[in-house]
Amino acid sequence: MSFKNIRAIPSPEAIRSLIPLDAELSALKQKNDKHITDVITG
Amino acid sequence: MVIVGPCSADDEEAVMEYMNRLAEVNEEVKDKVLIVPRVYTGKPRTTGEGYKGMMHQPDPTKAPNMLEGILAIRKLFIRVIKETGMPVADEMLYPSNLPFVEDLLSYIAIGARSVENQQHRLTASGIDCAVGMKNPTSGDLTVMFNSIRAAQSSHDFLYNGHEVRTSGNPLAHAIMRGSVNKHGNNLPNYHYEDLQLAYNMYMDGDFVNPAVIVDANHSNSGKKFYEQPRIVKEILHSRNCNSNIEQMVKGVMIESYLVEGNQNGSEPHIYGKSITDPCLGFEDTKNLIFDIAERV
Numbered sequence: 408m409s410f411k412n413i414r415a416i417p418s419p420e421a422i423r424s425l426i427p428l429d430a431e432l433s434a435l436k437q438k439n440d441k442h443i444t445d446v447i448t449g
Numbered sequence: 450m451v452i453v454g455p456c457s458a459d460d461e462e463a464v465m466e467y468m469n470r471l472a473e474v475n476e477e478v479k480d481k482v483l484i485v486p487r488v489y490t491g492k493p494r495t496t497g498e499g500y501k502g503m504m505h506q507p508d509p510t511k512a513p514n515m516l517e518g519i520l521a522i523r524k525l526f527i528r529v530i531k532e533t534g535m536p537v538a539d540e541m542l543y544p545s546n547l548p549f550v551e552d553l554l555s556y557i558a559i560g561a562r563s564v565e566n567q568q569h570r571l572t573a574s575g576i577d578c579a580v581g582m583k584n585p586t587s588g589d590l591t592v593m594f595n596s597i598r599a600a601q602s603s604h605d606f607l608y609n610g611h612e613v614r615t616s617g618n619p620l621a622h623a624i625m626r627g628s629v630n631k632h633g634n635n636l637p638n639y640h641y642e643d644l645q646l647a648y649n650m651y652m653d654g655d656f657v658n659p660a661v662i663v664d665a666n667h668s669n670s671g672k673k674f675y676e677q678p679r680i681v682k683e684i685l686h687s688r689n690c691n692s693n694i695e696q697m698v699k700g701v702m703i704e705s706y707l708v709e710g711n712q713n714g715s716e717p718h719i720y721g722k723s724i725t726d727p728c729l730g731f732e733d734t735k736n737l738i739f740d741i742a743e744r745v
Contacts, residue, residue, distance in 0.1 A: 416516055419548035419609065426523040428552055432530050439536035439555045442483055443579050446450045446699050447620050447660045 450700030451738060452538050452556065452662065454487030456711075456726040457502050459509050461525050463721040464488065465532065467707050467731065472533035474735050478742040485556050486535050487702070490522040491542035492725055493562050500724055504546065509724060519549050526553040541580075544572035548609045554578060558702075561586045561626055561667075564596045572608065573600035575615030581624040581662050588628025588636055588668075594650050597621050601657060622660035623647060624702065627668025635671040639663045639680055641687045644694045651697065664702040666726065674710065674727040677703050678737045685744045701741075705734040 417425075428436065453471070458464045468486055475484045492502040500506065505513045507521035526537045536555030541547055542563065557576060561583045563569045573580045573596075580600060584593040600621035605614045625647065627637045637643075644661065651659035663669070663684050665677040681701050688695040707721025709730030722728075729737070 414516055416519070422519055422523065422549050423552065426520060426527065428527060428530070432527065433552070435534060436530055436536070436553065436555060439530075440578050443450065443485065443536060443555055444620060446483055447579050447622055448658050449699075 450483045450485060450662070451703065451741060452485045452487055452558075452700060453703040453705050453734060453738070454489070454538070455706040456489065456666075456704045456723050456728055457492045457500065458488045458490050458522075458525060459500065459503065459724050460720070461503075461507075461521065461528075463707060464525065465528055467705075467721065468529050468533050468535070470707075470731060470735075472535060474738050475533070475535060478738055481742040481745055482738060483700075484535060484738070485538045486529060486533070487539075487704070488522075488526060488529055488537050489540050490518075490525070491540060491546070493540075493542055493560050495562075502542070504542075519546070523550060523553065526550060541569065541572065544568045544608075547572060547576075551576070556581070558624060559583060559596065559600075565592055567599075568606075570596050570599035571604045571606045571615070573621055574602060574604050574617050575608070575613065576618055579620040579622065580618055581622055583624040583626050583664070584628065584638065586629050586668070588630075588638065590625075590638075590647060590650055593623055593625075594654055594656075597623060597656060598654065619657045622658065622662065622699070623651075624662045624664055625669070626664035626666075626702075627670075629668055635668040637669045637671075637680075639665070639669045639684055641690065641694070644684075644687055644698060645691070648693050648697050659697050660699045661697050662700045662702055663698060666702070666704040666728075672726055674704060674729050675733075677705075677729050678733065678740070681737060681741065682744075685741065703729060703734065703737070705729040705731065707731050709733065
């Protein structure tokens with residue numbers, strides 16, 4: 408194997424906690440998802 | 450639905466200026482058109498050379514740093530949601546990177562070079578949001594429909610350090626982007642007959658939510674970015690001619706940035722101009738979106 412480790416990457420959970428999506432924006436994102444779902448299923 | 454934005458999100462400030470201007474357009478058309486900004490942070494490169502996107506290089510002039518890249522794209526996606534209120538679309542170039550950003554994406558595209566890959570198809574089957582599967586560069590629509598079938602089905606596989614089972618994604622759908630033949634010639638697939646063929650293939654298969662997004666750039670325009678408005682208008686005309694096509698074609702994808710065209714790095718950098726594929730400029734994009742809103 409010729410892979411050289413450059414740097415370790417934190418887990419996705421750790422990365423998400425470093426730069427989190429707050430509850431208000433998460434709710435907005437869910438609303439946007441619904442709009443797109445409505446277009447695809449409509 | 451209009452999925453629109455730069456070929457690659459290469460510069461946070463230029464991208465955010467673009468997104469905030471797009472949000473102003475969105476305010477004027479939101480009752481008729483759903484705008485979904487493209488914030489593409491990973492770029493597939495045919496030979497592996499060249500700029501691979503913000504995920505690899507948050508600063509295109511510096512060496513790759515993927516940890517900084519992951520942090521940069523999370524920050525960028527959140528800025529788009531917070532400052533514009535709009536959803537975020539990105540391409541899933543690396544399924545293994547999805548867990549870092551899956552909570553932020555509202556639309557995911559699987560690219561022409563990835564759509565035949567099993568890991569992409571199976572990962573798409575577990576995603577909660579809409580996933581568009583592009584036709585491969587060869588143009589074989591059977592490959593695209595096989596990928597949609599796979600994404601709409603349940604699978605067991607390895608993902609993010611676990612053996613997982615997915616439920617299948619009923620929002621997996623087609624993106625038609627044209628193709629390239631063995632001579633390297635671009636062959637569009639946005640014409641009426643192409644859309645009719647896609648409709649027939651949807652009807653012949655066991656799919657839910659038959660839906661097509663037409664990519665107006667790439668091999669549909671032959672990367673002639675300025676052709677995108679004409680192509681979009683032809684697609685809208687085809688919708689008006691056939692109720693089946695109208696029902697199936699849910700939207701278009703447009704590559705657009707602040708400044709039209711692209712730059713290759715050999716001249717001084719132009720802010721807001723693509724460093725990958727050529728894009729429509731913002732004013733032409735704005736006019737096109739207004740035109741779409743009038744026609745639908």
